[in-house]
Amino acid sequence: MIPEETQVVQDRTLPPEGCGPIVSQRDLVSIPLRQQVFECVRSQGQISRIDVAKRLNVSPASVSTLVADLLVGGLLKEVEAPRDPSSRGRPPVALQVRAEAGYVAGIKLSDMVHTAIIVDFAGRPVAETSLGRTSLRTDLDLLVDEADALLTQILRDAGMARAEISAVGMGLPGMVDSQRGVALWSPIIRGNNLPVAVLMSERMGLPVVVDNDANLLTLAELWYGAGRALSDFVVLTLEYGVGMGLVMDHRLYRGAHSVGMEIGHTKVQLDGALCRCGQRGCLEAYVSDYALVREASIALDLHRSETGSAQVMLESLYDQAKAGNEAARTIFRRAGRFLAAGLSNVINLFDPSLVVLSGARMKYDYLYAEDVMREALAMSLTQSRELPRIEINAWGDLVWARGAATLALAAQTEARCAAEVVA
Numbered sequence: 001m002i003p004e005e006t007q008v009v010q011d012r013t014l015p016p017e018g019c020g021p022i023v024s025q026r027d028l029v030s031i032p033l034r035q036q037v038f039e040c041v042r043s044q045g046q047i048s049r050i051d052v053a054k055r056l057n058v059s060p061a062s063v064s065t066l067v068a069d070l071l072v073g074g075l076l077k078e079v080e081a082p083r084d085p086s087s088r089g090r091p092p093v094a095l096q097v098r099a100e101a102g103y104v105a106g107i108k109l110s111d112m113v114h115t116a117i118i119v120d121f122a123g124r125p126v127a128e129t130s131l132g133r134t135s136l137r138t139d140l141d142l143l144v145d146e147a148d149a150l151l152t153q154i155l156r157d158a159g160m161a162r163a164e165i166s167a168v169g170m171g172l173p174g175m176v177d178s179q180r181g182v183a184l185w186s187p188i189i190r191g192n193n194l195p196v197a198v199l200m201s202e203r204m205g206l207p208v209v210v211d212n213d214a215n216l217l218t219l220a221e222l223w224y225g226a227g228r229a230l231s232d233f234v235v236l237t238l239e240y241g242v243g244m245g246l247v248m249d250h251r252l253y254r255g256a257h258s259v260g261m262e263i264g265h266t267k268v269q270l271d272g273a274l275c276r277c278g279q280r281g282c283l284e285a286y287v288s289d290y291a292l293v294r295e296a297s298i299a300l301d302l303h304r305s306e307t308g309s310a311q312v313m314l315e316s317l318y319d320q321a322k323a324g325n326e327a328a329r330t331i332f333r334r335a336g337r338f339l340a341a342g343l344s345n346v347i348n349l350f351d352p353s354l355v356v357l358s359g360a361r362m363k364y365d366y367l368y369a370e371d372v373m374r375e376a377l378a379m380s381l382t383q384s385r386e387l388p389r390i391e392i393n394a395w396g397d398l399v400w401a402r403g404a405a406t407l408a409l410a411a412q413t414e415a416r417c418a419a420e421v422v423a
């Protein structure tokens, strides 16, 4: 007998709209094999055809055909490989990227310093430069002027013509819709919904791609750093604010509108401290520069008008903590505990194999001392699971620009590998 409250569905035909995940054909298409071959060679530095075939699990004949295309297209070259001392005959031949096949620039814009880099098609730096500045928030027009001046300078220093650059990657803090090239909001630019990529591109006369700076730092880790061989990892950046980048399955994850990963504005305290986003209780309102400056101004009676800048105040706070001032130490310790909470949330949500802490503020090691990491792991669920490594990486300012260049290089690689088809 069926209890009264149970509804039995008689009509079991499927609804006309179907059910289950709807995946477009485009999502199913993987990276073209020619591009895979090229990227395999670039990732190995130097590799033989047969080893490419083994790594990609495709036939040597297919690799040979694709390599022939890439050689004719000028993207790869053959080099003599080291000979096995016991073997005779012709020296073996290996493949390398033809570094001079193209060049891209990367520019990272920030409130304190803009950095720029030029890299070749093998991803190696050709020139690097930076421009110190003090302006906190400026109009986009001025930022376009500054970025273009920086590009002009680095090209001049490298002895290159603008025409030799095929694209520019650019990073800035804030919410950036990378696909549309629009900064929805940035702490360094006045206004909202700013068409950064279009305006930069018009001024520079080059294609420009933009992204959130934490994403670009994550790309740098994926291409050059600790994340190269990892499928899933996280980068947390501590700069003026707190940023995050996530790699899932060897790819940068941005979210549906490419503005995800706003770890700095996840809430760690209901009705807590006021954040610069206008809301309360954000992680950033406890661990960022301006949070530390706010606390320092009260606890240590340091005032910005007297000390000159937030940077000077931070340095002073750090010096006092190192010298044993208990109030100063407490400020760093408290910020460190909030950072640990944020970190453990990330670990519990994404189960990464590695967490990289990066950014200019890493030198304030009170924030990232052993006990902060220990606390973060202690707050993560540990039942029969492996916890991630936590690494600190203070690569300096230029790594951001390198990540920006990587964004442009990845797009150029895709385009060139698709275009270098031999008739």
Ligand SMILES: [Zn+2]
Binding pocket: 264, 265, 275, 276, 277, 278, 279, 282, 284
């Ligand atoms: Zn916020």
